[in-house]
Amino acid sequence: MRTIFKTNSIRILSITALLYFFAQNCKAYPGEEGLVLLQSLKGNWLFSIGINEEWASPKFNDSSWESIKVPSAWEDQGFNGYNGYAFYRKKITISSSYKGRMLYLNMGYIDDVDEVYLNGHKIGSTGSFPPNYNTAYNAERVYFVPEEDITFDGPNLIAVKVYDAIGEGGIISGEIGLYAGKNSANLTLNLQTTWKFQTGDDLKRKDPDFDDSSWKEIFVPAKWEDQGYRDYDGYAWYRKTFTYNTTEDNEKMVIMMGKIDDIDQVFINGTLVGSTGNLTSRANSDVSAGQEFDAFRGYFIPDGLLKKNQKNVIAVRVLDTGGAGGIYEGPVGLITQSKYIEFWRNIKKSSR
Amino acid sequence: MKAKHYKLLAISLFLLAGCLSANAEDLKRIVSLSGEWKFSIGDDSKWANPSFNDSDWDHISVPGKWEDQGYNDYNGYAWYRKSFRINEIPSNTTLYLMMGRIDDADVVYLNGKEVGKSGKFPPDFKTAYDRPRKYIITPDLLKPDGENVIAVKVYDSYMEGGIVEGPTGIYIDEDNDLLSLNLSGKWKFHTGNNRSWRATDFDDSDWDKIYVPSVWENQGYEDYDGYAWYRLEFSLPQNFTTGDLYLSLGKIDDEDDVYLNGELIGTVNDLRRNFNYGNSGWQYNARRIYKIKDGLLNRNGKNVIAVRVFDGQGLGGIYEGPIGIMTAENSRRYKNLHPSNDISFWEYMYDKFFGNNNN
Numbered sequence: 001m002r003t004i005f006k007t008n009s010i011r012i013l014s015i016t017a018l019l020y021f022f023a024q025n026c027k028a029y030p031g032e033e034g035l036v037l038l039q040s041l042k043g044n045w046l047f048s049i050g051i052n053e054e055w056a057s058p059k060f061n062d063s064s065w066e067s068i069k070v071p072s073a074w075e076d077q078g079f080n081g082y083n084g085y086a087f088y089r090k091k092i093t094i095s096s097s098y099k100g101r102m103l104y105l106n107m108g109y110i111d112d113v114d115e116v117y118l119n120g121h122k123i124g125s126t127g128s129f130p131p132n133y134n135t136a137y138n139a140e141r142v143y144f145v146p147e148e149d150i151t152f153d154g155p156n157l158i159a160v161k162v163y164d165a166i167g168e169g170g171i172i173s174g175e176i177g178l179y180a181g182k183n184s185a186n187l188t189l190n191l192q193t194t195w196k197f198q199t200g201d202d203l204k205r206k207d208p209d210f211d212d213s214s215w216k217e218i219f220v221p222a223k224w225e226d227q228g229y230r231d232y233d234g235y236a237w238y239r240k241t242f243t244y245n246t247t248e249d250n251e252k253m254v255i256m257m258g259k260i261d262d263i264d265q266v267f268i269n270g271t272l273v274g275s276t277g278n279l280t281s282r283a284n285s286d287v288s289a290g291q292e293f294d295a296f297r298g299y300f301i302p303d304g305l306l307k308k309n310q311k312n313v314i315a316v317r318v319l320d321t322g323g324a325g326g327i328y329e330g331p332v333g334l335i336t337q338s339k340y341i342e343f344w345r346n347i348k349k350s351s352r
Numbered sequence: 353m354k355a356k357h358y359k360l361l362a363i364s365l366f367l368l369a370g371c372l373s374a375n376a377e378d379l380k381r382i383v384s385l386s387g388e389w390k391f392s393i394g395d396d397s398k399w400a401n402p403s404f405n406d407s408d409w410d411h412i413s414v415p416g417k418w419e420d421q422g423y424n425d426y427n428g429y430a431w432y433r434k435s436f437r438i439n440e441i442p443s444n445t446t447l448y449l450m451m452g453r454i455d456d457a458d459v460v461y462l463n464g465k466e467v468g469k470s471g472k473f474p475p476d477f478k479t480a481y482d483r484p485r486k487y488i489i490t491p492d493l494l495k496p497d498g499e500n501v502i503a504v505k506v507y508d509s510y511m512e513g514g515i516v517e518g519p520t521g522i523y524i525d526e527d528n529d530l531l532s533l534n535l536s537g538k539w540k541f542h543t544g545n546n547r548s549w550r551a552t553d554f555d556d557s558d559w560d561k562i563y564v565p566s567v568w569e570n571q572g573y574e575d576y577d578g579y580a581w582y583r584l585e586f587s588l589p590q591n592f593t594t595g596d597l598y599l600s601l602g603k604i605d606d607e608d609d610v611y612l613n614g615e616l617i618g619t620v621n622d623l624r625r626n627f628n629y630g631n632s633g634w635q636y637n638a639r640r641i642y643k644i645k646d647g648l649l650n651r652n653g654k655n656v657i658a659v660r661v662f663d664g665q666g667l668g669g670i671y672e673g674p675i676g677i678m679t680a681e682n683s684r685r686y687k688n689l690h691p692s693n694d695i696s697f698w699e700y701m702y703d704k705f706f707g708n709n710n711n
Binding site: 150252256271272273274275276278291292295296297298299300337338340341344345347348351 | 382392393395396410422423425426427428429474475477480509510511558
């Protein structure tokens with residue numbers, strides 16, 4: 001893609017855009033000034049052009065695949081002139097000493113569109129594949145790695161599906177690696193995973209018994225524009241059913257919802273527990289949003305609302321008044337109040 | 353042209369004075385509560401308890417938003433705690449706990465007792481970020497020997513949060529010294545409007561109780577605009593001063609009709625002639641002093657004051673003292689102390705310095 005840019009001014013513009021995206025991504029949550037590198041994933045990966053959904057699976061035998069250097073354009077690695085689909089695969093070991101930390105996979109800058117899998121589970125995607133093709137060549141890919149998808153101390157397979165429309169293609173540049181958050185929230189239950197998602201608005205969706213089986217799936221946290229809802233503004237609902245296993249007695253709990261673009265209401269088992277911004281029942285056009293998108297959400301859950309060792313439902317009503325939308329930044333999950341206090345005091349310490 | 357400029361200046365200063373009404377009020381500070389407080393994010397009702405051990409809590413400077421003190425991006429509940437000593441508790445006066453401007457909602461406890469709240473906590477969240485907090489505390493809540501503990505629960509929805517702006521402290525109103533009988537404290541209160549509520553023998557036993565003077569928004573009537581009635585039954589001490597007497601009701605937002613023992617003794621519109629600049633909204637700033645007709649006060653039994661208040665919008669109620677009965681001499685002294693009663697302070701200054709003597 002970038003080869004089509006001829007003039008210096010456009011180059012400067014694109015660098016500015018890169019810096020902008022970097023600035024957007026480097027701050028994973030409040031107080032954090034970047035991530036800590038645990039292991040670099042630069043170097044040799046296995047590579048094949050083409051597309052086959054089995055290639056995302058750890059069971060697939062990739063022994064016949066070619067080796068390719070990451071990061072670099074595949075045009076520089078013997079695939080000159082190739083445009084279209086390709087897969088990258090790499091097996092890594094993740095130490096159990098990282099358990100409990102917020103882990104992120106940085107896949108750098110990918111030209112043009114990607115979908116990343118860990119052990120066959122999709123953990124992130126940026127840009128949009130054909131037929132609704134949309135490039136994201138200038139966005140740095142930083143994906144949260146859900147702990148439930150990791151095999152600690154064993155082999156883990158990273159598979160990256162890439163689509164390149166024109167010009168350079170592949171995992172072009174960046175500090176590819178596995179990272180950990182500096183100030184990890186010590187979550188009791190991590191909810192950064194796949195949620196149910198439906199655009200539109202209906203207050204019945206807050207009810208725990210509401211049937212969301214026909215809803216689409218979406219990854220949290222990530223803006224919905226990167227997950228097939230390009231240009232969507234307006235209301236949408238997220239739902240997640242979870243079991244709250246705890247041995248802790250009478251600990252006050254907080255639901256951390258990270259950052260949401262723009263306005264939200266969060267319901268647990270049908271009860272409103274928190275809201276940022278003013279959502280009225282009026283039409284979208286009447287609701288205006290200011291700084292809500294940048295507000296960090298942590299809602300205190302009223303005593304007795306969470307059902308221990310049983311099914312609970314969290315429903316999030318979101319209104320996006322323009323631009324990016326959705327639950328776009330973590331951490332998202334349940335945390336005890338004492339751990340939450342600790343989390344903020346650590347942020348204060350590290351901000352000195 | 354020049355004069356017009358001064359008028360504009362005067363008007364803008366007047367508006368500014370309105371914004372800073374908590375400071376403009378002539379209160380005397382007896383305990384400062386600015387400086388270092390104990391601080392924790394989170395929420396637990398136990399933290400209101402004066403004996404709660406907060407030694408492992410963080411420190412924070414008050415006033416000041418928590419975003420500037422290491423809690424950047426924090427939204428939600430947080431508690432502030434501070435202990436203080438008071439050497440001499442003034443008697444026969446009204447104590448005000450000023451907590452400054454709190455973003456967004458708060459409830460304040462003194463030695464474990466709730467003394468006031470503003471805004472609303474989730475789920476029916478409502479901000480009160482733009483109001484200075486003034487809560488009344490009764491002297492019996494304070495311990496003369498030993499530590500007193502103030503605990504403030506704050507909820508911030510988003511953007512800046514905490515006790516963001518002063519003044520913070522315990523204050524007294526020296527105007528109360530002019531009263532022969534201080535009637536501030538808990539009064540009976542009912543929203544709505546009913547003419548029968550002015551009657552001396554009306555049974556108000558099922559009415560709510562709220563502090564006078566303090567806006568009703570700080571006392572559980574967060575969204576209320578419209579009519580409301582205040583009632584107070586009192587009796588005079590023995591050998592109470594004779595001669596002409598006046599009832600002072602301080603400042604009321606916005607309009608009032610005042611009945612003593614069933615008889616109308618004054619309304620804010622009686623004071624209108626004093627406000628010759630005639631802009632709307634002058635009522636909330638007028639100091640209520642009404643003459644008590646000879647023989648109307650019952651010297652040997654109960655007396656009932658009934659006040660009908662109408663609040664157009666925003667804050668409402670009998671919100672600033674002195675509240676009570678004054679002699680004629682002290683009522684004159686009070687008026688001289690507060691020339692802004694007759695005309696706005698800035699109008700007064702303007703007249704004084706630029707010699708517009710038409711008033």
